[in-house]
Amino acid sequence: xxxxxxxxxxxxxxxxxxxxxxxxxxxxxxxxxxxxxxxxxxxxxxxxxxxxxxxxxxxxxxxxxxxxxxxxxxxxxxxxxxxxxxxxxxxxxxxxxxxxxxxxxxxxxxxxxxxxxxxxxxxxxxxxxxxxxxxxxxxxxxxxxxxxxxxxxxxxxxxxxxxxxxxxxxxxxxxxxxxxxxxxxxxxxxxxxxxxxxxxxxxxxxxxxxxxxxxxxxxxxxxxxxxxxxxxxxxxxxxxxxxxxxxxxxxxxxxxxxxxxxxxxxxxxxxxxxxxxxxxxxxxxxxxxxxxxxxxxxxxxxxxxxxxxxxxxxxxxxxxxxxxxxxxxxxxxxxxxxxxxxxxxxxxxxxxxxxxxxxxxxxxxxxxxxxxxxxxxxxxxxxxxxxxxxxxxxxxxxxxxxxxxxxxxxxxxxxxxxxxxxxxxxxxxxxxxxxxxxxxxxx
Amino acid sequence: xxxxxxxxxxxxxxxxxxxxxxxxxxxxxxxxxxxxxxxxxxxxxxxxxxxxxxxxxxxxxxxxxxxxxxxxxxxxxxxxxxxxxxxxxxxxxxxxxxxxxxxxxxxxxxxxxxxxxxxxxxxxxxxxxxxxxxxxxxxxxxxxxxxxxxxxxxxxxxxxxxxxxxxxxxxxxxxxxxxxxxxxxxxxxxxxxxxxxxxxxxxxxxxxxxxxxxxxxxxxxxxxxxxxxxxxxxxxxxxxxxxxxxxxxxxxxxxxxxxxxxxxxxxxxxxxxxxxxxxxxxxxxxxxxxxxxxxxxxxxxxxxxxxxxxxxxxxxxxxxxxxxxxxxxxxxxxxxxxxxxxxxxxxxxxxxxxxxxxxxxxxxxxxxxxxxxxxxxxxxxxxxxxxxxxxxxxxxxxxxxxxxxxxxxxxxxxxxxxxxxxxxxxxxxxxxxxxxxxxxxxxxxxxxxxxxxxxxxxxxxxxxxxxxxxxxxxxxxxxxxxxxxxxxxxxxxxxxxxxxxxxxxxxxxxxxxxxxxxxxxxxxxxxxxxxxxxxxxxxxxxx
Numbered sequence: 001x002x003x004x005x006x007x008x009x010x011x012x013x014x015x016x017x018x019x020x021x022x023x024x025x026x027x028x029x030x031x032x033x034x035x036x037x038x039x040x041x042x043x044x045x046x047x048x049x050x051x052x053x054x055x056x057x058x059x060x061x062x063x064x065x066x067x068x069x070x071x072x073x074x075x076x077x078x079x080x081x082x083x084x085x086x087x088x089x090x091x092x093x094x095x096x097x098x099x100x101x102x103x104x105x106x107x108x109x110x111x112x113x114x115x116x117x118x119x120x121x122x123x124x125x126x127x128x129x130x131x132x133x134x135x136x137x138x139x140x141x142x143x144x145x146x147x148x149x150x151x152x153x154x155x156x157x158x159x160x161x162x163x164x165x166x167x168x169x170x171x172x173x174x175x176x177x178x179x180x181x182x183x184x185x186x187x188x189x190x191x192x193x194x195x196x197x198x199x200x201x202x203x204x205x206x207x208x209x210x211x212x213x214x215x216x217x218x219x220x221x222x223x224x225x226x227x228x229x230x231x232x233x234x235x236x237x238x239x240x241x242x243x244x245x246x247x248x249x250x251x252x253x254x255x256x257x258x259x260x261x262x263x264x265x266x267x268x269x270x271x272x273x274x275x276x277x278x279x280x281x282x283x284x285x286x287x288x289x290x291x292x293x294x295x296x297x298x299x300x301x302x303x304x305x306x307x308x309x310x311x312x313x314x315x316x317x318x319x320x321x322x323x324x325x326x327x328x329x330x331x332x333x334x335x336x337x338x339x340x341x342x343x344x345x346x347x348x349x350x351x352x353x354x355x356x357x358x359x360x361x362x363x364x365x366x367x368x369x370x371x372x373x374x375x376x377x378x379x380x381x382x383x384x385x386x387x388x389x390x391x392x393x394x395x396x397x398x399x400x401x402x403x404x405x406x407x408x409x410x411x412x413x414x415x416x417x418x419x420x421x422x423x424x425x426x427x428x429x430x431x432x433x434x435x436x437x438x439x440x441x442x443x
Numbered sequence: 444x445x446x447x448x449x450x451x452x453x454x455x456x457x458x459x460x461x462x463x464x465x466x467x468x469x470x471x472x473x474x475x476x477x478x479x480x481x482x483x484x485x486x487x488x489x490x491x492x493x494x495x496x497x498x499x500x501x502x503x504x505x506x507x508x509x510x511x512x513x514x515x516x517x518x519x520x521x522x523x524x525x526x527x528x529x530x531x532x533x534x535x536x537x538x539x540x541x542x543x544x545x546x547x548x549x550x551x552x553x554x555x556x557x558x559x560x561x562x563x564x565x566x567x568x569x570x571x572x573x574x575x576x577x578x579x580x581x582x583x584x585x586x587x588x589x590x591x592x593x594x595x596x597x598x599x600x601x602x603x604x605x606x607x608x609x610x611x612x613x614x615x616x617x618x619x620x621x622x623x624x625x626x627x628x629x630x631x632x633x634x635x636x637x638x639x640x641x642x643x644x645x646x647x648x649x650x651x652x653x654x655x656x657x658x659x660x661x662x663x664x665x666x667x668x669x670x671x672x673x674x675x676x677x678x679x680x681x682x683x684x685x686x687x688x689x690x691x692x693x694x695x696x697x698x699x700x701x702x703x704x705x706x707x708x709x710x711x712x713x714x715x716x717x718x719x720x721x722x723x724x725x726x727x728x729x730x731x732x733x734x735x736x737x738x739x740x741x742x743x744x745x746x747x748x749x750x751x752x753x754x755x756x757x758x759x760x761x762x763x764x765x766x767x768x769x770x771x772x773x774x775x776x777x778x779x780x781x782x783x784x785x786x787x788x789x790x791x792x793x794x795x796x797x798x799x800x801x802x803x804x805x806x807x808x809x810x811x812x813x814x815x816x817x818x819x820x821x822x823x824x825x826x827x828x829x830x831x832x833x834x835x836x837x838x839x840x841x842x843x844x845x846x847x848x849x850x851x852x853x854x855x856x857x858x859x860x861x862x863x864x865x866x867x868x869x870x871x872x873x874x875x876x877x878x879x880x881x882x883x884x885x886x887x888x889x890x891x892x893x894x895x896x897x898x899x900x901x902x903x904x905x906x907x908x909x910x911x912x913x914x915x916x917x918x919x920x921x922x923x924x925x926x927x928x929x930x931x932x933x934x935x936x937x938x939x940x941x942x943x944x945x946x947x948x949x950x951x952x953x954x955x956x957x958x959x960x961x962x963x964x965x966x967x968x969x970x971x972x973x974x975x976x977x978x979x980x981x982x983x984x985x986x
Contacts, residue, residue: 221690232646245900256826262583
């Protein structure tokens with residue numbers, strides 16, 4: 001995947017440029033030609049282990065920028081992407097973000113995938129008052145002033161997954177095997193899920209098992225054996241937060257030892273369509289995933305978007321097999337438009353003003369209207385459960401009835417804790433005796 | 444005369460009973476139930492009547508209702524088929540006045556299914572899956588019915604058992620029936636069901652048996668349930684031990700096949716080849732490429748790609764190894780540190796090369812006949828791919844042993860490795876022996892990579908996951924001894940797989956590996972030369 005090169009980037013800006021030239025219909029654009037472009041940063045790994053997931057994100061961000069420029073740019077200025085490749089190296093993320101903020105002086109950065117990369121750039125953004133748009137579902141317990149989180153929080157992906165499994169349609173499961181890679185996202189997610197199961201869903205501790213394997217773990221014989229015993233009565237499900245390549249041996253082993261999706265479904269939270277294209281899908285068929293978007297959704301907006309992306313792939317020599325859309329890509333695509341809309345509304349690229357404009361801002365997306373929360377820098381969204389098909393796509397089997405409110409601090413781990421950046425709010429707070437105690441004041 | 448009367452009477456009673464049995468739930472008046480089903484007010488009641496039916500006509504009727512294919516035509520209920528033809532509720536095709544297949548007028552609305560009854564219809568329909576065509580589906584449907592705890596599924600199960608020919612499905616059906624009978628009103632029925640489940644050592648029935656034990660009042664049934672639970676426990680414990688042993692042996696085979704090549708290049712030749720993992724990677728990618736070629740060119744034979752891939756992986760990795768020896772390693776004999784660094788560099792070049800060429804998006808699909816496995820004991824499946832790897836490891840080991848210890852070429856190899864100068868004096872071309880031996884080692888790694896692609900991943904960094912384990916096996920076994928490699932692989936494999944389940948906790952897989960590493964380190968402290976030390980002059984020379 002390290003084949004994404006500077007050449008590609010140049011081509012991207014070329015498209016952006018011609019897009020601008022084409023958009024002369026707008027009155028504002030007449031003055032735009034002379035104005036300096038607005039620079040935005042793209043900070044996604046284009047090489048290394050994360051490239052497989054992050055490179056397509058860069059594509060849709062460029063696509064969105066192209067669309068914005070074609071429609072006349074923002075504030076009559078065109079948008080110019082500055083692409084940095086942090087190469088799946090967490091320290092490099094911090095370095096590159098410093099470069100983007102201080103040297104390129106970008107108005108906003110679209111970037112990061114893994115939680116560790118986000119944690120590594122966070123101090124840089126906070127110190128230099130930058131603006132980061134983060135497109136991936138994550139474990140929460142964070143609410144930075146300088147980040148807009150467009151991906152799902154735990155209550156917008158993980159707990160609805162449990163709700164579904166426990167419902168009649170989901171098989172009325174009563175036991176849960178939490179299996180993940182050994183790092184912050186699975187550990188935090190499972191900590192919250194365990195509390196959610198025991199406190200909210202009244203599942204006894206004895207009906208929950210938890211296990212972690214290192215990255216690149218290959219040997220799932222014993223674990224699958226345990227899952228088999230655990231689920232022998234047919235009332236158990238696996239909650240899978242294994243990351244990356246280890247999913248292959250895990251699902252192969254499940255299939256080989258006769259653990260079927262029908263009887264013991266696996267609900268996965270960390271791979272979507274893009275990753276599925278790289279796996280041998282056959283052993284995964286029938287297993288489940290929970291996301292806020294699926295490529296297979298039949299909404300008119302989504303069909304249009306998928307078609308537009310297919311066109312983009314053709315123009316950028318992305319093989320057809322790899323040309324799929326998924327949840328983080330959708331979020332990355334709409335948050336570029338979200339930023340543009342906010343800048344337009346604020347009539348400035350100043351971070352404070354843009355943040356203010358983002359509060360409660362709504363934007364159309366392939367799954368309907370998206371809304372930034374009035375207070376906590378996260379977004380409202382629907383949740384879908386999909387069943388994996390032979391072609392690496394999902395059949396949507398369940399959907400939440402309404403948009404789910406984002407809760408960066410889970411109700412079960414931190415009761416009463418919330419986050420507010422509006423009207424002089426100072427971020428995360430606890431409520432003590434009816435009064436807000438800001439976390440930032442405590443430390 | 445009297446006897447005849449008795450016989451006749453008996454026959455009358457029997458046939459009469461048979462008639463009653465046949466006419467029981469099966470012979471409901473379909474037309475009238477269908478009519479009530481069609482009317483919103485009586486829909487619920489009609490569904491209740493259909494709940495315990497095992498009549499295929501009921502399935503047809505309900506499916507039509509659910510799919511919106513049930514219509515009123517000329518005052519009667521009809522089902523619209525996929526071919527737009529109409530049938531009556533019993534499935535007989537309908538003809539119109541002209542004798543042509545009947546057609547629906549346009550704009551007609553289907554009989555509506557009340558949304559609140561959707562779940563009930565779905566549940567009844569799921570029952571009929573035990574009568575379906577696909578055995579796997581029948582089996583899982585049977586399992587679902589068994590755990591549903593819904594006694595109205597008993598007639599369908601009973602009917603399915605009668606017609607079932609597949610042994611596994613039949614067992615699943617009988618288990619399901621027994622589980623439902625645990626709630627039968629008659630204690631004798633319950634006793635029979637408990638005994639059957641105990642006899643089968645059905646792990647899946649444990650929650651039901653426990654629930655029964657909590658509520659049961661009949662002492663005989665209680666006692667039987669307790670024994671059944673004990674039997675199941677004992678069986679599960681025994682089965683787990685068999686499972687752990689198999690896991691251990693299959694891990695040992697993986698380790699063995701991974702390190703056989705290294706046993707030659709490092710063990711025999713003393714070359715620290717850090718690119719060994721990448722040689723495995725080459726094998727994996729060979730499997731991938733051959734698979735893709737077969738999928739594109741000969742899709743009909745897609746499954747047999749593996750037989751081509753295996754020898755090809757041997758050749759490819761062997762050739763690369765040959766080139767590596769000829770181009771790099773031969774200049775570095777006797778300088779282990781430089782060899783280490785250079786081969787590590789070569790490994791990185793191969794890694795990045797693979798990444799550039801293949802990207803990160805590759806995977807090897809097992810041929811269809813490698814999917815699944817053989818069920819040795821109830822609930823314990825030995826996957827075919829693992830069995831294959833055990834077999835392949837043994838074959839590779841046997842072949843290597845024959846080559847090294849029973850052939851002239853092997854004699855040359857051993858002579859050169861033990862005393863290079865003397866072998867050269869006796870006319871052995873040490874240069875050629877070096878090159879070929881090294882190539883043999885890497886070729887074996889290629890075969891291993893090809894086989895391991897069946898259970899693991901194929902990606903540019905896959906070699907990293909193998910290299911440490913391979914070195915550990917060879918060092919523990921004692922450098923230079925084939926038998927040492929074998930014993931070390933078995934020891935590590937078994938101890939890892941016996942420790943892992945015993946540890947528990949949330950990261951047993953890691954702790955087991957750590958534990959094994961600690962044991963290995965301790966052992967090497969005690970015996971630095973490994974399990975099977977080389978003795979004699981060669982050993983002192985290399986040391």
